Amino acid sequence: MRNMMPKTFTLLAGSALLVAGTAAHAERSDWPxxxxxxxxxxxxxxxxxxxxxxxxxxxxxxxxxxxxxxxxxxxxxxxxxxxxxxxxxxxxxxxxxxxxxxxxxxxxxxxxxxxxxxxxxETPFSITALESSGISSISEIPDGARIGFGPAASTSDTYFPEILETLGVEFDRRNGGWTDLGGQLQDGLLDVIAFAAGIPIPAVSQLEVQTDVNIIEFTEEEQQTVIENFPVAEFSIPASTYETLEEDARAVSMWxxxxxxxxxxxxxxxxxxxxxxxxxxxxxxxxxxxxxxxxxxxxxxxxxxxxxxxxxxxxxxxxxxxxxxxx
Structure with a gap:
């Protein structure tokens, strides 16, 4: 069938598309x-x-x-x-x-x-230890325990040492990437890892596959003490987050x-x-x-x-x- 569209309309439509395309390009002209x-x-x-x-x-x-x-x-x-x-x-x-x-x-x-x-x-603050360590609560962390707090100057490294000190824990502070610290925990070079990271934490999920771990929750009193002293809120790690958890674990978090x-x-x-x-x-x-x-x-x-x-x-x-x- 012969195209009956007037040439003037075709030209106007083409011009409109050109203008639209130019405008779209102009809007991105200062984009990186x-x-x-x-x-x-x-x-x-x-x-x-x-x-x-x-x-x-x-x-x-x-x-x-x-x-x-x-x-x-x-x-x-x-x-x-x-x-x-x-x-x-x-x-x-x-x-x-x-x-x-x-x-x-x-x-x-x-x-x-x-x-x-x-x-x-929200970033939960959570603590993980090997089941074989016998550490199943914050109060059971022994004096001088080697604790990994994540990369230097990270949220975990900035706040978790002070949180544990406020709860009466004395420790030997260690830093590193989460994957590296997970490997050190499994090899017995660390006693505990204090995580501040979104859940599920890949390093913890990997540990669960390779060994038995304890995911340590805060007591109600410990939780309240931390909330009163730091810019954190009440949080509960759902049991479905990790295979290890049989019920929700009490924690604190930061947005x-x-x-x-x-x-x-x-x-x-x-x-x-x-x-x-x-x-x-x-x-x-x-x-x-x-x-x-x-x-x-x-x-x-x-x-x-x-x-x-x-x-x-x-x-x-x-x-x-x-x-x-x-x-």
Missing amino acids: DNFTVGTASQGGTYFVYGSGWANFIADELGVSGGGEVTGGPTQNLALVHGGDVAFGLTTMGPAADAVSGKSPLAPGLEMDNVCAMFPMY NFAIAGCDLPEDFVYEVTKVTMENNDSMRSVHRSAATTIPENIKYNKVLPFHPGAARWYEENGYDIDPDLIK
Whole structure:
């Protein structure tokens, strides 16, 4: 059949497509060519979550990106602030220290180029020992026990030593990546590992396959003491998290948020936030802790200013943010 569409209409349609294509290109003109997400050590939840999220964003937005091994939340704040990475993952405790100039990596420097994007999950503080050690409670940890606290300056290393000291534990402090520490525990080079990481912790799941472990819970009194002295909340590790657990285990936790350099283009951060918040099924396939990576949980950030791009998505979708908490 002969095409009866007028030439003028065809020309106008072609012009409209050209303009639309040009506009779309213009909106990305100031986007970075690639991006990096600061995570933590291999074997921990940050590395799995951050690397998987980076790949997801790269695929969805067509921008090259990936995760990078770092020392964890405290270092990620410094890397994002300095522009060494575009995005990072952090917990609220180290974030509060960073913006108030109390970061152990940069004492006196108020990190004002770090903005919140979206909530991730709660980080439980949990303790693991070999069953053969006979350690089944915090009070049974012997004086001088060799305890692995994760990478230096990580959330675990920043808070867990003080938590255990408050509970009367005397120990020999060790640092390292979670996978390495798991191997040391299995080889008898460590007595206990004090984890602060999203659950399930890959290193613990691996230990369960290879040996018998005790996942040590806090008593009610210990839990309350810690809550009164540290920026943490009550938490319960579901029994379904690990094969070892027969019932939920009492613990404490701290919220995690994804962060961005405040100077990143607003449209870029808007699209990153949009893709993340509107595809929770995909995020849960990255790591099941992303079940709480939902916009309702933005209320748990009372420390960092939200990036204007992220704030725009929340406001467009009916989630209120205090104007004073937007960069």
